[in-house]
Amino acid sequence: MTLCKYRPRRTYDAQFIFEQNDVKGLLKKLREAVARMGEDGVLSTSYYVGALLAFEVMFETAESEGNVDMWTDFMVLFERELERLGED
16 A cells, blocks of 8 residues: 555645555554654654654544644644643
């Protein structure tokens, strides 16, 4: 399976399409990498945490709400999640 497909502009804007099983696999592997890297004290762990957080916000919101309507909505959701993490 292909993780991400690009569909050029037709009647509507061009689209990126992610397959659900591939997204679940990506999130699983990112979570495993974050855990392993954190345990090993790898300096670049925070980059992987950021990637994981961004993908989780995007895909989990789309799954529960039906979509992430605009990039501005994503930024609000992402910043909210960062604040929540900062409180923990």
